[in-house]
Amino acid sequence: MRSGEWARDHEALYKLSRDGVITVARLVEFGVPKSTCFRRCRPGRPWQRLLPGVLLLGSGRPTRRQLVDAALLYGGPGAIVTGLEACRRQGLKGPRLASDGVRLLVPASCKVSSVGYVTVERTTRMPRPVVVNGVAMAPLVRAALDECRRFTVYEPVRALLTEAVQRGGLGPEALIRELEAGSDRGSALPREVLSDVLGGARSVAEIDAMAVWRRTGLPEPQWNHELRDAGGRYIGTPDGYFRKVRLAWEIDSYDFHFARTRYAGTLERNSRYTAEGILVLQTLPSRLRSEPGKVAAELVAAYDAAGSRQSSSFFPD
Known part of the structure; x- marks a missing residue:
């Protein structure tokens, strides 16, 4: 021209x-x-x-998209988006952060540096990018752990990884493999969270439930174990189930159990437990952190009550 x-x-x-x-x-x-x-x-x-x-x-x-495109142009032909931005573009909500920057992965030979709202991380392990709506980004398993490695407190790591498992469909084993493949930098907190996730937890609340259970001295329950009656009909999948005393522990949050469309289902679930002689303890997730001692005492009391019912022979195992 x-x-x-x-x-x-x-x-x-x-x-x-x-x-x-x-x-x-x-x-x-x-x-x-x-x-x-x-x-x-x-x-x-x-x-x-x-x-x-x-x-x-x-x-x-x-717009947000224009900022992301600018970051990719700044990073050069090999750059891809990672971290929270990539997680959100692959279906996660992610924790709310004070900073709303864009994280890039670039090849180790790339000379660009972090600037403005863009954080650049050079790596010798460039993943095969996924493209969502024209934006090249790291696969979810890599993006989630790249974000988690930068945190120095437990809560956002736990929130992001449990959401990646629950909403993003990632297997905890895949997260462990990705963690092992990378450097040890920033890996302590993700490893701590994943040790609980691998123990059976599928949500943040269930990880808190495990921490409360450890206070009680009770036998470990079966986590997220599907229960069926003698005829094979589905009863429920309690967050924790103490088989010996037939006690179901449900961590009933508003988001996952008491939304309007699910309230009736929760009542039906509890009715099925009752019909099978299973005692139910329901706990709000907020209390697991605000009142862990009280919840632990309630769990012990419920376990003892369920055991007393068992010993009375009205509800044989």
């Missing part, structure tokens, strides 16, 4: 970009002088600089 023609063909200029996001190098190839690129990004002018060498052909607030 001859000098100056780009100014009269804004549509062609925009088509070169990713929804308005474009590198200065690409604009120069199209005939826009580098000095003009920078001049048009000054305050009050029509473009804006998002990252070094990456511009937005507009002056409005960039």
Whole structure:
């Protein structure tokens, strides 16, 4: 294109970009002088600089997708998105964080560095990317653990990994394999969480339940064990089941059990337990952390009551 023609063909200029996001190098190839690129990004002018060498052909607030595209252009041809951004784009909600940046994986030979809202991590273990809606990113198992390695507190690691198992469909063993394949840096907290997940927990609340159970001195229950009656009909899958005394422990949260569409199902489940002579202890997940001692005492009391029922022979095992 001859000098100056780009100014009269804004549509062609925009088509070169990713929804308005474009590198200065690409604009120069199209005939826009580098000095003009920078001049048009000054305050009050029509473009804006998002990252070094990456511009937005507009002056409005960039969308999340535009910020992600800018990060990928900044990272170069081999860059892929990882961490929480990749987890969310693959179906997870993830913990709420004060920082809303974008994490990139780039080959070890890449020279770009972290800047602005972009955190760059060089690696010799570049995974095969998955592409969701045009965004190249790390597979969920890698993205989740990349995010977890940066945390120094237990809670967000636990929240993200249990959601990855429960909502994302990842097997705990796959997370362990990915953890073993990487460096030991930042792996202590994910390993601690996964030791509970591998013990049978499928949610954050169930991990808290395991911690409360360890206070009690009671035999370990069967975690998430499916129960059926003598005729093979489904009874329920309690979070914890003490088979010897026929006690079901349910961690009943509003999100997973008492949503309007599931309330009736919860009542029916409890009726099935009662019909089979199974005692039920229901615990709110918030109490597992706010009142662990009281919940542990309630669990012991329920276990003793269930045992007394057993010994009375009204409810044989």
